[in-house]
Amino acid sequence: MNKIALYCRPGFEKECAAEITEKAAGLEVYGFPRVKDNSGYVMFECYQREDAERLIKELPFNSLIFARQMVLVGELLRNLPVEDRVSPIIGMIDGAVENAGDLRVEVPDTNEGKELLNFCRKLTVPLRQALRARNILLSKENSHRPVIHVFFIASGCCYVGYSFSNNNSPFFMGIPRLRFPSDAPSRSTLKLEEAFHVFIPADEWDERLASGMRAVDLGACPGGWTYQLTKRSMMVDAVDNGPMAQSIMDTGQVVHHQEDGFRYEPTNPNIYWVVCDMVEKPWRVSSLMADWLIKGWCREAIFNLKLPMKKRYEEVCQNLKMIEDKLKENGINAQISAKQLYHDREEITVHVRRIWASVPGRRDERD
Numbered sequence: 001m002n003k004i005a006l007y008c009r010p011g012f013e014k015e016c017a018a019e020i021t022e023k024a025a026g027l028e029v030y031g032f033p034r035v036k037d038n039s040g041y042v043m044f045e046c047y048q049r050e051d052a053e054r055l056i057k058e059l060p061f062n063s064l065i066f067a068r069q070m071v072l073v074g075e076l077l078r079n080l081p082v083e084d085r086v087s088p089i090i091g092m093i094d095g096a097v098e099n100a101g102d103l104r105v106e107v108p109d110t111n112e113g114k115e116l117l118n119f120c121r122k123l124t125v126p127l128r129q130a131l132r133a134r135n136i137l138l139s140k141e142n143s144h145r146p147v148i149h150v151f152f153i154a155s156g157c158c159y160v161g162y163s164f165s166n167n168n169s170p171f172f173m174g175i176p177r178l179r180f181p182s183d184a185p186s187r188s189t190l191k192l193e194e195a196f197h198v199f200i201p202a203d204e205w206d207e208r209l210a211s212g213m214r215a216v217d218l219g220a221c222p223g224g225w226t227y228q229l230t231k232r233s234m235m236v237d238a239v240d241n242g243p244m245a246q247s248i249m250d251t252g253q254v255v256h257h258q259e260d261g262f263r264y265e266p267t268n269p270n271i272y273w274v275v276c277d278m279v280e281k282p283w284r285v286s287s288l289m290a291d292w293l294i295k296g297w298c299r300e301a302i303f304n305l306k307l308p309m310k311k312r313y314e315e316v317c318q319n320l321k322m323i324e325d326k327l328k329e330n331g332i333n334a335q336i337s338a339k340q341l342y343h344d345r346e347e348i349t350v351h352v353r354r355i356w357a358s359v360p361g362r363r364d365e366r367d
């Protein structure tokens with residue numbers, strides 16, 4: 001197996017390809033991406049066969065912004081015989097992995113892909129049995145073992161391979177299934193909820209998304225993101241000239257500031273979170289968020305960068321580099337991650353956590 005399949009949002013294949021090529025080269029893994037516009041995936045073919053497994057082990061999955069999943073696969077299986085689709089799939093994975101913990105029969109996130117999902121569900125049952133009979137798959141699901149992926153790109157046509165459970169997306173098709181809360185003021189509430197799932201480990205939620213924390217929501221109206229914060233019993237300053245949903249104001253946990261988010265200055269010294277969904281140039285938002293972190297106005301920030309039509313990958317890299325440089329120049333040690341979430345459209349979501357600041361007197365993690 002010498003190829004890596006990267007699932008992505010349809011329309012972002014070029015960004016996904018540019019990113020994997022650059023980040024693989026950073027590990028001295030060289031290869032070339034195969035891109036088909038709007039296909040919902042990219043294939044990265046390594047020149048050296050053994051490099052592909054090294055890549056899925058050593059390239060941290062959460063460092064990839066545009067990939068929803070990263071799977072080591074073999075050659076494309078074409079024209080699977082209708083009377084026995086299972087045997088060729090087994091033939092491809094047998095010897096490559098044993099005692100896997102899970103099986104996912106998946107498709108790209110496109111309309112054509114979704115039409116195959118029913119078939120995938122049906123195939124999963126006999127395939128699982130056959131894999132178990134050969135000890136390729138454990139009899140019980142195990143989240144610490146590799147995951148087998150069968151990725152159907154067309155009818156009768158699939159890639160077969162695996163990912164490592166400590167370096168992949170835990171979600172089927174790389175997409176977390178979140179239910180829209182019927183009392184939330186806007187669908188974009190799901191963006192912030194997904195961001196929490198992606199950026200904050202579940203066992204740290206009690207500490208980092210704790211009840212009673214103070215948060216600021218810049219560009220808050222009508223209140224979908226604020227909803228996520230109030231649901232976790234936080235107190236929120238919501239900044240936006242537009243109107244907030246009455247249901248959000250009725251919680252009694254929100255103060256609405258009808259102001260420009262770029263000029264707003266918090267008066268409370270104990271703000272843990274700032275979140276920002278203002279529709280603005282990415283550079284302006286990135287600079288603003290870096291300033292908030294440098295001034296010690298918050299500990300963690302989650303914000304969206306709306307991407308331009310062209311040179312989107314370059315724009316993302318420049319913005320992240322600027323944030324990193326600014327924080328470093330000011331003695332701030334921070335973790336910076338970014339992801340194009342499933343609920344993001346022409347945008348990505350960035351998370352920055354301030355770990356400590358070297359400037360005396362500034363509030364930090366060691367206080």
Ligand SMILES: C[S@@+](CC[C@H](N)C(=O)[O-])C[C@H]1O[C@@H](n2cnc3c(N)ncnc32)[C@H](O)[C@@H]1O
Nearest residue numbers: 186188219221222223224225240260261277278
């Ligand atoms: C995409 S909407 C936010 C949706 C919100 N996150 C939600 O979940 O309901 C963008 C918001 O940013 C606000 N906005 C844009 N520029 C702003 C600025 N300079 N200051 C404050 N709000 C701004 C707009 O009024 C708009 O309500």
